[in-house]
Amino acid sequence: MLGLPDDRCLVMGVVNVTPDSFSDGGRWLDADTAIRHGIDLVSEGADLVDVGGESTRPGAIRIDGDEELRRVIPVIRGLVAEGIAVSVDTMRASTARESLEAGASIVNDVSGGRADPDMMALAAQTGSPIVLMHWREHSAVMQQHTHYDDLVEDITRELVVQVNAAVHAGVDPERIILDPGLGFSKTGDQNWTVLARLDAFVALRHPLLVAASRKRFLGELLSDGDELRPTDRRDDGTAAITTLAARAGAWCVRVHDPAASADAVRVVARLGREAR
Numbered sequence: 218m219l220g221l222p223d224d225r226c227l228v229m230g231v232v233n234v235t236p237d238s239f240s241d242g243g244r245w246l247d248a249d250t251a252i253r254h255g256i257d258l259v260s261e262g263a264d265l266v267d268v269g270g271e272s273t274r275p276g277a278i279r280i281d282g283d284e285e286l287r288r289v290i291p292v293i294r295g296l297v298a299e300g301i302a303v304s305v306d307t308m309r310a311s312t313a314r315e316s317l318e319a320g321a322s323i324v325n326d327v328s329g330g331r332a333d334p335d336m337m338a339l340a341a342q343t344g345s346p347i348v349l350m351h352w353r354e355h356s357a358v359m360q361q362h363t364h365y366d367d368l369v370e371d372i373t374r375e376l377v378v379q380v381n382a383a384v385h386a387g388v389d390p391e392r393i394i395l396d397p398g399l400g401f402s403k404t405g406d407q408n409w410t411v412l413a414r415l416d417a418f419v420a421l422r423h424p425l426l427v428a429a430s431r432k433r434f435l436g437e438l439l440s441d442g443d444e445l446r447p448t449d450r451r452d453d454g455t456a457a458i459t460t461l462a463a464r465a466g467a468w469c470v471r472v473h474d475p476a477a478s479a480d481a482v483r484v485v486a487r488l489g490r491e492a493r
């Protein structure tokens with residue numbers, strides 16, 4: 218897809234142009250700093266960079282569309298000018314449209330097309346690949362929606378509903394990427410169950426994106442007594458998940474610190490060639 222390598226799992230680096238993202242909020246709020254950070258992510262091994270202007274951490278309050286545009290567009294332009302492949306992390310069709318016009322090549326919609334009724338039509342019209350993440354509710358209330366009868370079955374069924382809606386709107390099925398949405402309407406234990414069953418999501422026969430990077434469930438697992446492991450010390454655990462996700466057949470992992478993940482995906486690809 219999009220001239221990106223297809224012989225191994227890809228690594229997507231994260232640039233959050235937000236004051237409040239859980240692991241790096243406020244660090245890349247200024248456009249030049251964010252652009253420089255995106256360039257660094259690529260030099261550390263990211264294949265593409267995901268630019269987002271709206272935090273989706275649990276409890277986050279939404280910002281307005283103009284503010285989101287003000288944050289992401291200059292950063293997307295700057296990265297594209299450097300020849301970097303960019304995805305835009307947005308739930309708004311209007312932001313997705315302007316981002317694609319600014320040179321972004323993938324829409325990463327954490328709401329799976331559910332937050333904005335115009336998103337599927339936009340993806341259909343532009344022909345842009347779109348990430349549909351499993352999502353039930355906005356971040357302010359998402360952790361009140363963690364009930365599942367059968368976790369993996371329910372998530373896959375809800376993802377398939379969104380795939381069908383996208384195809385119905387005219388999106389090419391080959392351009393639909395799925396993501397089980399770790400941490401979104403899921404408890405820590407549920408995230409581990411999802412990771413243990415990535416085969417079920419790969420079996421949906423769409424490229425699979427896995428985004429575990431620095432999330433709270435890693436902080437809990439690696440905690441020292443009552444203290445969560447701080448976000449900036451969750452990258453080794455993240456890289457371990459990259460290895461397992463790549464081995465399970467993920468198309469891409471989304472990470473804040475790409476170096477170890479970039480090595481891991483190459484190790485997994487080499488082993489895969491040996492096994493064939």
Ligand code: PMM
Nearest residue numbers: 238239240325327350396398399428
């Ligand atoms: N998680 C975050 C943001 N964007 N996009 C996708 N596709 N999947 C995710 O799980 C996801 C995402 C959480 O916030 P962060 O940018 O601080 O990691």
